[in-house]
Amino acid sequence: MSAPHSDNLPDRIIQMHEQAVREMVEPRDGISPTPVTFLLMCFFFTAWGGYYIADNPGNWSGMEYNEKPATVAAGPSAPIDPMVMGKEVFGACTQCHQGDGKGVAGTYPPLVASDYVTGDERRLAAILVNGINGPFVVNGATYSSEMPKWRDYFNDEEIAAVMTYIRNSWGNKAPAVGKDTVAKVRAELADKPNAWTASSLAEFSAVVAKGETK
Amino acid sequence: MNRTFLVILGAFLTIAFSLSGLVLIPNWQFQEHKPVVNPRDGSQYPAPYYGLALQGRDVYVDQGCAYCHTQQVRPKGYGGDIRRNWGNRRTVARDYMYEYPILLGTMRTGPDLANIGARQPARDWHYLHLYNPQITSAGSVMPRYQYLFRTVKAGELVPAGAIPLPAAFQAEGTHIVPTARGEQLVEYLRAQNRTFPLPEAKQ
Amino acid sequence: MSNVPEGPAESRLEQVSRILIDDSSRVPVLIWFTSSVIWLLLGSLAAMISSIKLHHPDFLGGIEWLTFGRIRPVHLDIVFFGWSSMAAVGALLWLQARLCHVRLPWPLLLSGLAMVWNVGVVVGSVAVLAGHGSSIEYLEFPAYCAPFFAVPALGVLAANVKMYLGKNSQHTYVSQWYLLAATVWLPILYVTAMLCTYFGLVQGVSQAITNWWFGHNALGLWVTPIAVATAYYLIPKVTGRPVHSYHLSLLGFWSLAIFYNWAGTHHLTGGPLPAWTITVGVVGSMMMFIPVITVAINHHMTMRGVFHMLKTSPTLRFTVFGSFMYTVASFQGSLEALRSHQEITHFTQYTIGHAHLGLYGFFSMIMFGAMYYIFPRITNNEWSSARLIKVHFWGSSIGVLAYGIGLCWAGWWQGLMMNDPSIPFLQTVEYVKPYLILRSVSGAGMTIAHIAFAISVWRILSRHHFVMSGPTLFTTERPAWREFVNEQNKREEMAQ
Numbered sequence: 001m002s003a004p005h006s007d008n009l010p011d012r013i014i015q016m017h018e019q020a021v022r023e024m025v026e027p028r029d030g031i032s033p034t035p036v037t038f039l040l041m042c043f044f045f046t047a048w049g050g051y052y053i054a055d056n057p058g059n060w061s062g063m064e065y066n067e068k069p070a071t072v073a074a075g076p077s078a079p080i081d082p083m084v085m086g087k088e089v090f091g092a093c094t095q096c097h098q099g100d101g102k103g104v105a106g107t108y109p110p111l112v113a114s115d116y117v118t119g120d121e122r123r124l125a126a127i128l129v130n131g132i133n134g135p136f137v138v139n140g141a142t143y144s145s146e147m148p149k150w151r152d153y154f155n156d157e158e159i160a161a162v163m164t165y166i167r168n169s170w171g172n173k174a175p176a177v178g179k180d181t182v183a184k185v186r187a188e189l190a191d192k193p194n195a196w197t198a199s200s201l202a203e204f205s206a207v208v209a210k211g212e213t214k
Numbered sequence: 215m216n217r218t219f220l221v222i223l224g225a226f227l228t229i230a231f232s233l234s235g236l237v238l239i240p241n242w243q244f245q246e247h248k249p250v251v252n253p254r255d256g257s258q259y260p261a262p263y264y265g266l267a268l269q270g271r272d273v274y275v276d277q278g279c280a281y282c283h284t285q286q287v288r289p290k291g292y293g294g295d296i297r298r299n300w301g302n303r304r305t306v307a308r309d310y311m312y313e314y315p316i317l318l319g320t321m322r323t324g325p326d327l328a329n330i331g332a333r334q335p336a337r338d339w340h341y342l343h344l345y346n347p348q349i350t351s352a353g354s355v356m357p358r359y360q361y362l363f364r365t366v367k368a369g370e371l372v373p374a375g376a377i378p379l380p381a382a383f384q385a386e387g388t389h390i391v392p393t394a395r396g397e398q399l400v401e402y403l404r405a406q407n408r409t410f411p412l413p414e415a416k417q
Numbered sequence: 418m419s420n421v422p423e424g425p426a427e428s429r430l431e432q433v434s435r436i437l438i439d440d441s442s443r444v445p446v447l448i449w450f451t452s453s454v455i456w457l458l459l460g461s462l463a464a465m466i467s468s469i470k471l472h473h474p475d476f477l478g479g480i481e482w483l484t485f486g487r488i489r490p491v492h493l494d495i496v497f498f499g500w501s502s503m504a505a506v507g508a509l510l511w512l513q514a515r516l517c518h519v520r521l522p523w524p525l526l527l528s529g530l531a532m533v534w535n536v537g538v539v540v541g542s543v544a545v546l547a548g549h550g551s552s553i554e555y556l557e558f559p560a561y562c563a564p565f566f567a568v569p570a571l572g573v574l575a576a577n578v579k580m581y582l583g584k585n586s587q588h589t590y591v592s593q594w595y596l597l598a599a600t601v602w603l604p605i606l607y608v609t610a611m612l613c614t615y616f617g618l619v620q621g622v623s624q625a626i627t628n629w630w631f632g633h634n635a636l637g638l639w640v641t642p643i644a645v646a647t648a649y650y651l652i653p654k655v656t657g658r659p660v661h662s663y664h665l666s667l668l669g670f671w672s673l674a675i676f677y678n679w680a681g682t683h684h685l686t687g688g689p690l691p692a693w694t695i696t697v698g699v700v701g702s703m704m705m706f707i708p709v710i711t712v713a714i715n716h717h718m719t720m721r722g723v724f725h726m727l728k729t730s731p732t733l734r735f736t737v738f739g740s741f742m743y744t745v746a747s748f749q750g751s752l753e754a755l756r757s758h759q760e761i762t763h764f765t766q767y768t769i770g771h772a773h774l775g776l777y778g779f780f781s782m783i784m785f786g787a788m789y790y791i792f793p794r795i796t797n798n799e800w801s802s803a804r805l806i807k808v809h810f811w812g813s814s815i816g817v818l819a820y821g822i823g824l825c826w827a828g829w830w831q832g833l834m835m836n837d838p839s840i841p842f843l844q845t846v847e848y849v850k851p852y853l854i855l856r857s858v859s860g861a862g863m864t865i866a867h868i869a870f871a872i873s874v875w876r877i878l879s880r881h882h883f884v885m886s887g888p889t890l891f892t893t894e895r896p897a898w899r900e901f902v903n904e905q906n907k908r909e910e911m912a913q
Contacts, residue, residue, distance in 0.1 A: 057693050
């Protein structure tokens with residue numbers, strides 16, 4: 001260690017280390033008392049922590065994902081305007097059909113002035129529930145892309161709302177769609193999960209049309 | 215001497231405590247997770263990745279997609295995830311039981327991808343988007359992944375697998391074909407589907 | 418007079434033993450520090466590339482090695498493993514030797530370990546650039562890089578324990594607890610996290626928890642204690658005043674040890690984790706108010722009455738700035754952990770702003786302060802130019818404040834917009850763009866500061882200026898406290 005011989009070091013060497021010599025003393029600990037306000041704050045934070053854990057334990061279970069058990073809604077909630085809800089759901093469609101519903105030439109068909117949209121509501125519901133693979137023809141132009149099924153993604157009310165929304169936007173005008181219509185189509189298609197093609201969809205709507213005239 | 219021992223012991227105990235609390239206990243709790251059988255077609259959910267999608271996960275990892283995209287949907291009423299249609303329900307631990315490595319992500323420079331396969335199954339859309347994001351999402355700050363594609367000079371002939379580039383993005387007489395890695399990545403993205411209704415996600 | 422420090426005079430014996438101790442730590446500390454400065458420059462370069470790419474995605478486009486998803490993790494890993502950890506080890510070795518009053522043991526071994534660590538950062542960074550990264554934040558370096566960090570970490574721990582056991586000081590100073598605990602924590606954290614991540618010890622979501630248990634603790638239990646220890650040493654050292662309260666230090670250390678390592682899960686709020694794991698993370702984060710306030714009180718009360726010294730001393734200015742940012746960033750971090758706050762700011766630029774206020778505004782600034790203090794002592798040379806230090810200080814401090822405040826502001830609104838589904842997602846991207854440009858500008862300011870710093874370091878090492886004319890200070894006039902020390906030294910000489 002340094003101590004034993006250090007007194008014998010020549011002054012010259014000490015001068016060469018001006019940086020270390022010019023320092024202040026090594027740090028020392030003061031003994032000021034801990035402020036009482038701070039101790040009160042510690043107490044407050046500890047109490048808050050205890051309360052928060054007791055309030056949000058999620059039953060300490062690996063299967064509880066919400067900090068509080070789901071609250072049961074008191075009575076039926078107020079009905080939501082389908083145009084508002086539909087616009088939100090339509091967010092899922094804008095990647096292809098674009099926000100203005102005009103689609104992209106060659107790949108994604110337009111929703112504006114399209115008989116598929118404003119025409120038979122059951123055919124439209126069927127497309128939304130099962131999805132459809134191209135090529136298919138809309139207003140004389142061919143579109144090649146594929147559309148996903150939305151049956152797992154949205155419930156009847158949401159699908160009905162987005163149908164109402166696209167049937168009444170960008171100059172389209174068609175009656176609103178009720179969620180019962182969607183529920184009925186969904187039930188009919190329960191055992192037909194495959195995406196439509198142009199021909200299978202035509203077949204389906206022909207059957208539907210026949211059923212109605214009967 | 216005593217204090218040395220105290221500090222070392224204290225440091226060791228605190229870290230061991232949080233390791234068991236945060237890592238080991240949840241890991242033990244997750245042991246009870248079992249896949250669910252889909253009554254409609256007898257398939258299993260969640261299922262491990264296989265084939266191209268499995269290889270595509272490596273591409274997703276090595277390109278660092280996770281630094282801008284998350285793969286998790288927050289619960290209804292907490293953030294805008296569900297209302298932005300990024301999922302039909304929140305994601306739960308069981309959704310990820312086969313994920314290795316897990317790619318939850320912490321940043322949404324781009325949208326969430328937990329269900330991109332359910333929302334956008336079209337391969338062509340993904341190819342166009344990866345080749346040049348401006349084609350499908352003008353204004354995006356996503357880089358172009360042109361090295362996941364190769365250019366084929368084929369004149370009039372359209373080679374198999376050529377992506378349907380709009381004329382404005384296509385050089386005369388050339389076609390763009392995804393490489394194997396491009397195809398793997400798109401299959402991985404198309405496999406991102408966490409819509410199956412798990413009971414614990416219902417709360 | 419208030420600006421004359423109180424306290425006992427030092428004996429010549431103490432000065433001489435200090436010279437010998439500094440002499441023993443010279444080579445290893447120089448290697449750890451110099452390496453860290455080189456990594457700081459490379460980290461800044463990676464940072465600038467990734468930052469520009471975020472608003473101009475075609476910048477250096479088409480080069481797969483430099484794609485955003487690779488250069489961004491490389492930035493993070495270089496600044497964490499290369500800059501922060503190496504600077505921390507340098508400061509730790511120097512401080513612990515001084516505080517224990519022993520010569521640094523195994524200087525050659527510790528120098529060699531610095532080179533091993535360097536090899537680890539090089540190999541890891543190249544691996545990530547080549548596409549072998551793991552996309553697990555803070556743990557991107559592939560598994561084969563782990564020994565390059567684990568072995569030196571254990572070596573540093575061993576040296577630290579050896580110094581501690583053989584210490585010649587009766588009193589254990591607060592910095593020493595932090596330093597010892599940090600060296601215990603790092604190897605445990607790193608080895609456990611690597612084992613869990615790369616060898617499948619945990620599955621599914623537990624991997625994500627391990628990731629953030631490591632990621633948050635690597636900051637909270639490794640670099641934070643070392644920076645706090647450094648500030649606890651430098652502030653009383655430069656001002657010559659005792660630390661305000663020993664009891665507060667004690668309370669602060671143990672509360673940090675107990676609470677910080679539970680905070681990690683707040684990075685996963687709203688994610689697929691059982692509610693209770695998030696709850697304990699939130700409480701751990703909020704309880705961090707206690708250790709942070711102890712440090713804030715202690716440092717502030719120590720500085721009280723001598724704030725004018727910030728005008729002259731570069732070390733003190735950097736360190737006090739860093740210590741102040743510790744309070745700011747930690748308060749912000751605790752509040753950020755709350756579920757209602759995370760609902761807005763999770764997944765946004767807010768987190769990035771916060772991370773830089775912490776790791777840069779707090780940790781890096783204190784390390785700069787430490788280097789401005791330590792380099793002259795282990796090189797027996799003075800800093801060549803006060804102007805370069807000024808460029809460094811203003812570039813860094815204005816840069817990090819503009820960066821942090823800008824991104825937190827942007828992130829807050831970005832989060833509110835993202836939670837409102839009537840706003841198309843691309844509109845949130847457009848909204849953030851100007852702030853991303855601001856980020857590049859403030860990042861450029863910090864990079865210029867780092868270049869100024871590197872020039873200073875180069876000059877002090879290469880003896881470009883060999884000066885023996887007293888310390889390089891911001892103001893030219895010799896401050897009153899210098900006269901006081903000279904007086905004391907003279908008095909002592911006469912007494913002998």
